[in-house]
Amino acid sequence: MEVIADHNERMKALVGQEYAIGTINRYKVLERHTLAFLKGHFNTSDFDIGRIDFAFIADYDFHLRSVRKMGNNAVVKHMRCFAKSSTSAWATAG
Numbered sequence: 001m002e003v004i005a006d007h008n009e010r011m012k013a014l015v016g017q018e019y020a021i022g023t024i025n026r027y028k029v030l031e032r033h034t035l036a037f038l039k040g041h042f043n044t045s046d047f048d049i050g051r052i053d054f055a056f057i058a059d060y061d062f063h064l065r066s067v068r069k070m071g072n073n074a075v076v077k078h079m080r081c082f083a084k085s086s087t088s089a090w091a092t093a094g
Contacts (some may be wrong), residue, residue, distance in 0.1 A: 001038065001046050004031045006034045013022040030081045049086060 008027045011019050037060055038047055057079075062068045064078055 001031070003049055004034060004085045007088055008010070023054075024079075027081055030078060030085065033064065033068060033078065034060075034082065036067075040067070052086060056086055 004027070008024065008031060011027060012024055015021055016022060035045060038044055039060060041063065060082070061075060062081065063074045070078065
């Protein structure tokens, strides 16, 4: 979760230059949904980014569709945001 929070803070600093406020809001929603998934599925509020694998992604996708009742387009957009946050964290860490 710290990864997504850091990503959101960096994006917030660029509102008006590179990002619109709506984009920031979308990533805040991502943070809330990811936290709910981690608490419900792993009973934790944080997760080691190195442990993200296909099973994690599949479970998260299923959570968004079943628990959050998202449609396909919303899930795809949400997963793209998640991938962007995760990729920027991997690039920073590596």
